[in-house]
Amino acid sequence: MNKTITALATPPGIGGIAVIRLSGPEAILIADKCFFGRNALGDAATHTIHYGSIIFRGKIIDNVTASVFKNPHSYTGEDVVEISCHGGMVVAGEIIDTLIECGAVPADPGEFTRRAFLNGRMDLTQVEAVADIIHSLSVPGCLTAARQLTGEFTARMKILGEKLVKIASLLELELDFSEEDLEFTDRNEISNQIADTISFCTELADSYKAAEILRSGFFVAIAGYPNSGKSTLFNTLLNRQRAIVSEIPGTTRDYLEEIIYINGIAIKLTDTAGLRESDNIVEIEGIKLVESVLKLSNLILIINDITISPEQSNKLYKKIALNYPDSKIYLLQNKIDKVDENNIGRLSSGIEHELKISAKKQIGINNLRNMLENEALQNIERTRDILINQRHAILLKQAVSELQSALYAISSNMQNELIAIDIRKAGKTLGEITGDTWNDDVLNNIFSRFCIGK
Ligand SMILES: Nc1nc2c(ncn2[C@@H]2O[C@H](COP(=O)(O)OP(=O)(O)OP(=O)(O)O)[C@@H](O)[C@H]2O)c(=O)[nH]1
Ligand SMILES: [Mg+2]
Structure with a gap:
């Protein structure tokens, strides 16, 4: 008991x-x-x-x-x-x-919710939605998780799973009656249905990144050469003096992270060490850390000191664009307060995504905030009402590869039972998302995110 x-x-x-x-x-x-x-x-x-x-x-x-x-x-x-x-x-x-x-x-942590799952009061996606609501950083993230709590995601997964079982059964039925005069199910029709399921699952799996933005915030890194004004911009966006600012190049060594909210959307801002060739060991370590930050960023702001040259950071921009193709990059021309107003219009890096600002004198900052909000929103829009997590994404991709092998089996005129095996496998994989089938490791992993009392 x-x-x-x-x-x-x-x-x-x-x-x-x-x-x-x-x-x-x-x-x-x-x-x-x-x-x-x-x-x-x-x-x-x-x-x-x-x-x-x-x-x-x-x-x-x-x-x-x-x-x-x-x-x-x-x-x-x-x-x-x-x-x-x-x-x-x-x-x-x-x-x-x-x-x-x-x-x-x-x-134990999460034990109340674990019992709710084991007693059939919730399925796994609802359990995960509870964790997402508790840890939610943003209003849209919390609301999406709340929708998931209604079981809508599970219902959609069930419909997909049932569709696959039906296709597999049809194929197996043909096998039983293959000696008789049974009308064969149209292979094209089956292939189309499988292809539809593949694209649905792929799209869902791809929305994982967007869901992570809702969960943990939109990751924005501030990078650039030393002294370009990264820490000044960080402080301006935060509205407080969080980072040390000085006219000495190489001031920031460790990176600094803070969350700001723009219209309910959490944006995780990171100020990083200035990038340059250095023989200072501490600075070199700081520069290495920048790479780990850039890798995780959804958006990278490269700050350029326009007073040196509007094109000074172009090489850096191109290098970063090449190394981090999944991140959107903006070039921010900083310190425009020091430039003659009549000249500002003419100064440009020629790079498409460019904004002119003064981090110190707070010029162009509203524009920048709007840009950050729009970029975050564009990324979030892809969540399709469901907060896909890593576990879901892995299972969805697994189901996709099982269905692809079913498609291959059909196109190579393999026996029905072989096609049906792949389709049934995919159905079972989708069932793992909702918790039709589960094991202790999966549960322990999920509940490790819970607090005691939940
Ligand atoms: N006039 C003017 N000065 C600025 C502006 N932004 C930054 N500065 C100055 O530029 C110098 C460097 O600023 P930081 O914010 O420390 O630059 P950083 O890019 O963080 O530098 P490191 O951490 O050394 O890489 C400081 O003296 C700032 O006051 C600006 O918009 N206008
Ligand atoms: Mg700095």
């Missing part, structure tokens, strides 16, 4: 109230050992709230409310009692200790 688990469900610390969760076959029995209200919780109807005191060994710990949810209509599918007590560092801890003395055990 499952043990009855307990944990704090709200963040620890000072707050109005704290909520303690208790779930398992003995949840109500254990709560009744220390909760004293007008009636015992054992007599309470499901989905009701009761006022009372937590009293243990003659000592009153707090006045609380207890909510009762009886199985199977609870978050975990088990009997659940949620105790709301006064917030703070002490009371909730005392109540949890009491519940443990009365027979509960401390919950």
Whole structure:
């Protein structure tokens, strides 16, 4: 039998109230050992709230409310009692200790949600949506995860899986009746349906990058030669003096990361060390780190000091464009406050994506913010209402390769049973996304992202 688990469900610390969760076959029995209200919780109807005191060994710990949810209509599918007590560092801890003395055990991270999955209250994509909501950094990310919680993604995967099973069954049926006069399913029709499924799955798998932007933010790196004004721009976009700025080239050594929000979209900004040939060991290390930052960036801003020359960074721009073909790159002509206004229009690098700014005097910064927002939005648009994660993307790609091998089998006139095997494999792979089939490793991996009490 499952043990009855307990944990704090709200963040620890000072707050109005704290909520303690208790779930398992003995949840109500254990709560009744220390909760004293007008009636015992054992007599309470499901989905009701009761006022009372937590009293243990003659000592009153707090006045609380207890909510009762009886199985199977609870978050975990088990009997659940949620105790709301006064917030703070002490009371909730005392109540949890009491519940443990009365027979509960401390919950592991994500154990409530894990039980919800094992009891069929949620499928795996919904479990993952819960984690995404908790960790969400941006409004659109949170809303997309919330939509996933309704089970829409699972429903779509189920329809796809059923379609594949139907095709496989048709092929196998032909095999059984091949001696008789059965009308053969049109191979072209089957190939078309498989090809449709392949393009749907590929598109979904490709939206993984966009989903990651919603999860963790749009990654923007600020790079360029020393002294071009990278740290000044970083501070300007952050609205505070976060990075050290100086007229000495090579000021920034480590990279600095901060998140800014533009209309609810999280943008992770990274200021990096100036790129140049150097024999200073610390600086060389800093320059190596820049490469690791650029690799992860969705967008790279190359800052050029226009007072030196508008074309000074062109070589750097081209090199970065070549090395990081997946990232969009903008050239920012900085320090335009130092240029004669009549000349600004004529000065250009000739590079298509170019903006003129003064990081120090805050000229052109609104333009830059709008550009960042538009670029982030363009990338996010590809999420198609579903937050694909790495696990989904790997399975989708696996299904695609299984379906491609089915297509190959059809085009080479292989036997039906061989074609059907590949199609069934793909169906099973899609089933793993929703958790029709799963193993402990998969679950442990998913729940490692959860906190205790969820
Ligand atoms: N006039 C003017 N000066 C600027 C502007 N942006 C930066 N500066 C100056 O340029 C110098 C270098 O600025 P930083 O922001 O430290 O440059 P950086 O690119 O971070 O330099 P490193 O970290 O050394 O690579 C400082 O003296 C800044 O005040 C600008 O828009 N206009
Ligand atoms: Mg700097």
